[in-house]
Amino acid sequence: MRLGFLGTGEIAAAMLRGLKGQGHDIRVSPRNAEMARILAAEMPGVRIAPNEEVVAGSEVVFLCLLARVAWEVLPGLPFRADHKVISVMVDAPLARLRAVCAPAADIAIAIPLPPIAQGGCPLPVYPASPVLETLYGARNPVLPQPSEAALAAHLGVSAICAPILDQLLAAADWLAGFTGDPRAAEAHVAAMIRAYLPQRAQGGDMAAALAGLSTEGGLNATLRAAMRGARDDLRRGLDGFRDRLGLPEGGA
Numbered sequence: 001m002r003l004g005f006l007g008t009g010e011i012a013a014a015m016l017r018g019l020k021g022q023g024h025d026i027r028v029s030p031r032n033a034e035m036a037r038i039l040a041a042e043m044p045g046v047r048i049a050p051n052e053e054v055v056a057g058s059e060v061v062f063l064c065l066l067a068r069v070a071w072e073v074l075p076g077l078p079f080r081a082d083h084k085v086i087s088v089m090v091d092a093p094l095a096r097l098r099a100v101c102a103p104a105a106d107i108a109i110a111i112p113l114p115p116i117a118q119g120g121c122p123l124p125v126y127p128a129s130p131v132l133e134t135l136y137g138a139r140n141p142v143l144p145q146p147s148e149a150a151l152a153a154h155l156g157v158s159a160i161c162a163p164i165l166d167q168l169l170a171a172a173d174w175l176a177g178f179t180g181d182p183r184a185a186e187a188h189v190a191a192m193i194r195a196y197l198p199q200r201a202q203g204g205d206m207a208a209a210l211a212g213l214s215t216e217g218g219l220n221a222t223l224r225a226a227m228r229g230a231r232d233d234l235r236r237g238l239d240g241f242r243d244r245l246g247l248p249e250g251g252a
């Protein structure tokens with residue numbers, strides 16, 4: 001398939017690496033120049049081309065720009081009615097994407113995360129996108145959403161990755177302070193938490209795991225109580241995205 005990526009940053013690089021071995025003909029935009037060079041050298045079939053050529057030469061165009069850049073750049077590009085466009089951008093609702101990508105109308109928003117490079121990354125999308133399924137579905141669970149609001153809520157919850165990783169790193173750092181082995185400490189924390197996150201988590205698994213860690217006076221119960229404020233902070237932070245993500249009142 002002929003694929004184009006506009007914006008060759010963190011998420012585009014991960015998405016490209018997630019396509020390795022599929023034999024696509026891929027054009028990437030020249031910015032970020034260093035990343036574009038690395039990817040073109042790393043992956044057969046990837047070439048660097050001006051934005052206009054990325055769009056003109058592709059059947060599927062991935063929008064991996066910052067939204068504020070996209071609003072300036074996209075209106076001048078040669079979109080066609082037969083293009084399939086997949087945006088992964090935050091702050092880019094469908095109505096505005098349709099306006100700047102016209103006459104292209106087959107537009108979906110997806111939420112990849114950097115682990116898509118290896119696979120196993122849940123991939124919410126709205127509206128359903130057969131081409132996204134074709135490209136990524138074999139290695140990642142593609143999750144079509146029933147509405148743009150549901151997609152936006154998934155976008156919001158994706159923000160927990162950084163604060164949770166930050167907590168895990170703080171724990172590993174604390175452990176390494178006693179063991180003197182930061183690598184082993186990080187590996188241990190990762191393995192311990194991974195053991196609680198089965199490949200196919202069922203509703204209720206997390207609550208059951210938490211119940212199993214609630215021994216009265218135990219270390220887990222003690223630290224959880226001491227960190228109750230962090231739970232409230234997380235909830236408040238997510239609620240703070242409502243306007244930005246266009247989420248309806250009510251909901252949660």
Ligand SMILES: NC(=O)C1=CN([C@@H]2O[C@H](COP(=O)(O)OP(=O)(O)OC[C@H]3O[C@@H](n4cnc5c(N)ncnc54)[C@H](OP(=O)(O)O)[C@@H]3O)[C@@H](O)[C@H]2O)C=CC1
Pocket residue numbers: 006007008009010011012029030031032033051064065066067069073088089090111112113114
């Ligand atoms: N990082 C993530 O995990 C995820 C990010 N996203 C979304 O993806 C989008 C990109 O994020 P991310 O990859 O992290 O950001 P980056 O800043 O890493 O990538 C954006 C890229 O766009 C390039 N760029 C700037 N101007 C132009 C232009 N005129 N034409 C072509 N390319 C240009 C930048 O190049 P230069 O460096 O030269 O300025 C940069 O490499 C954002 O909208 C973000 O919300 C979505 C899901 C996950």
Ligand SMILES: O=C(O)[C@@H]1CCC=N1
Pocket residue numbers: 090111113155158159
């Ligand atoms: O943090 C962000 O804005 C992007 C969106 C989803 C994950 N990362």
